[in-house]
Amino acid sequence: MAKLKLRGKDLIDLGYPQGKVISVAINAMLSNYKRERKDKVLQRLKTVLKNPEKYINDGIMGKIAEELIAPVKVEAQKLNNTRAPFTIFGENEIDEAAKHQLYTALKLPVTKAGALMPDGHHGYGLPIGGVLATENAVIPYGVGVDIGCRMCLSVYDLAPSYIEGSKDKYVQMLRDHTKFGGYEVHKQQVDNVIFERDEFKTIPMVKKLKDKAFKQLGSSGGGNHFVEFGIVDIKDENNEFNLPLGQYVGILSHSGSRGLGANIAKHYTKLAMKQTPLPGEAKHLAWLDLNTHDGQEYWLAMNLAGDYASACHHDIHRRLSKALGKRPLAVVENHHNFAWKEVIDGQEMIVHRKGATPAQEGVLGIIPGSMTAPGFIVRGKGSKQSLNSASHGAGRLLSRRKAKAQITKSDIKKVLQDHGVTLLGGGIDEAPMAYKDINKVMANQTELVDIVGTFVPKIVRMDSN
Template identity: 35%
Template sequence: MTKRINTHELLKEYHSRRGYPEIAKYAASLTGELGNDPEQILEAVEKKFGKDTSPAYRDVPVPIATFGKVGALIPKNAYDQMEVCARIPPAIRAALMPDAHKGYGLPIGGVIETENAISPGYIGFDISCMVMLSVYDIPPNAFISRRKMFADYLKASTKFGVGLEFDSPRKHAVMDNEQWNIAPKVKALQYLANRQLGTSGGGNHFADIVLISRIRANVSPEFLPMDHRVKRIGLLTHSGSRGTGHKLATHYTKMAENETKATTRNVPKGHGWLRMDTDAGKEYWEVMQLMGEYALANHEIIHSTFARSSGLQVAGTIFNRHNYAWLNSKGNYVHRKGATPAHKDEIGLIPGTSGSPSYLTSGLGNPEALFSSAHGAGRPYSRTEAKRVHSEAKFKKHMEDKNISYHGVASDETIQAYKDIEDVMAIQDGLLINRVARLEPQVVIMGGRADDGD
């Protein structure tokens, strides 16, 4: 008995075509007339419906630069995921940072350059997730003697937890930005954004008081004492665009999926994009920038509230985004999802974990890395596995040994849940960045359950 031909498999080049059900029905009807001759069936389908000339998912990925050994520091599934990203038609080149691990769409620690296209999924569900550091003109011993008081001031400066809002919304000029009127979906979320202004969320978002020691002298920032023996206290925060950013990312990621499915063949789910010569692409670009300003406003409110309540004088503040896209000098779009911009002499912040140091860095402008560096320690395995292998006794002992005061650190957010930050930094030293200062956690405040979208 002759096996009936699988017309769905035969028509894979037509799967993304509008009206595919009609094409499939027609092809199935031909099996009785033409038998099981695939070439004759395809010829008849092409004659009736025309040849599909839309761009297709690449057979071979564009070049991927890796900074760390795949299968060791970089999990194999993160590299495999990057290969999928590197096969979309707009892709030009890609890179994986040493903190890379699997995420949704683009891996965390992934960087990809695209032509005339932006992918909301490659930027991530927490649009403009970022870090900010404020340095205070206070000697460490003055802080240590009043650590609990400063910790209480910090707790009162923001709110941690999924979906939390302020009963009396905080004020910031970002809420008057005209870009809230760019689309009905954006306008509808302005109220939520206002209620969550100055909150921090959950998961890996944090507010840490850190002890800062300079490593490299005679480089920016100038407001940090050049003498490595002169230490300072700082506030390091990590959060993004909150529930508003997540809802908008979900909306535009779905839009990109639909647009891509209608124009390009065989692209896997989660890898859609918007062309930048379309209204949809231009709209998302504006929305991304609005969420960038909104995320920055959240940090500014937290930092200004803490400084005001504590009475500390701010010597200087720096920040960088690590879930964002930038237009480069070639007119292409560089997506960084969990990666820090590291152009020549560009100051960056690479957080460690709740129980390990973070670093202030100076970029070396490595073009192979798409002028990027890591954004943190990165995960060696999933949140689920981190919870499974967590040892509360080991965690508590580590924090006590390091004399770190902590609150709200979930079992999938301890030092055990991450790669060793020193291994991640060692890969980058002299290649992607130089270390400028070491930031040792003294007070760590987090929000428990994850809400970072990846």
């Protein structure tokens, strides 16, 4: 069948008003019905024109309906002259570039409050470690490219001596049951309830990503993503797991929503930058109004990507638990690249945590160190000043470029030997020396979290680059 051809005159003849709605409608039809007969497509458009309210929540026709009922106004945005209230934790350990990024974000017209965690460093848009509360607006780059990037820890009733005594066995488990980077996937795919979600049917761009998401389930990304065997030390006798104080074997994973999240972030960031254009230094902080079709669609897609990231971790831990022949005694997990609807000072806000751990009162989370430094199981204290947040890790001391220029493979080998850590994969840019001292970071957030336990890495698997 010939490819669909539509002109503005075709829609005007149907009764469509001249303006942006014409291009919106043509783009929607060419993207979703390019192999359908022209008369059928025109009939669809006529039906929407006749009763747009009926289609306002439709994945394909929703934007057309919105333009017919209440067109989205696109106008250049200006930054406020003053900053919204904010707090920086561990300020002396954070580079000026990261602080400047926060200061810019605090001047957005939609911003109500902000914070920067002690692991903060320069990123795109909002700094890593940045927390931003906005009113009825979501910033795709305030969430980050790897939507729903998260930590997951499983604790097992195994003595730590098992790791050293059966190291080859544990190394092989990681080789056999974990996959990394853009191309490694499991030979045997396992279906998951996540793929039954409506978003995979009703949001056109998400629908196109479903096959890729299915193939990548249970895999981890590149960069700083990892799966590790290590030693869990429960230090708080009032822990939520009812575990006796002492040491256990643990599996800790760090990864996000893979290609699904990356493509969602890319798509909606472009839309945001068109709809709320900002001055140069703030352009990556463009937002989507949650009252618009695109804002609502991003919110649904973001939550899907977050749940998909969780499903990936659960699949990783399921595979390794099966290999161990053990069920976990306890599991702790949390997002750290996400946006939530939360009440701040009596008002519902959109709280973005880009590289920051949720730390509401009593909420558990995991803050990793580096491949040779301990991570921490923490319990949030619900600090108002941090917008109920804490750091998401140690934070980078050196950029990836500087790490590659200053650190050698022999440097890394020595540090790994000194700490008794076995590394599979991993690049120079992920060297332990490229990260801040996690103990200093934790010391700078004692008012944000209590320590429930620690995790010391022993066998680490990362992307081989």
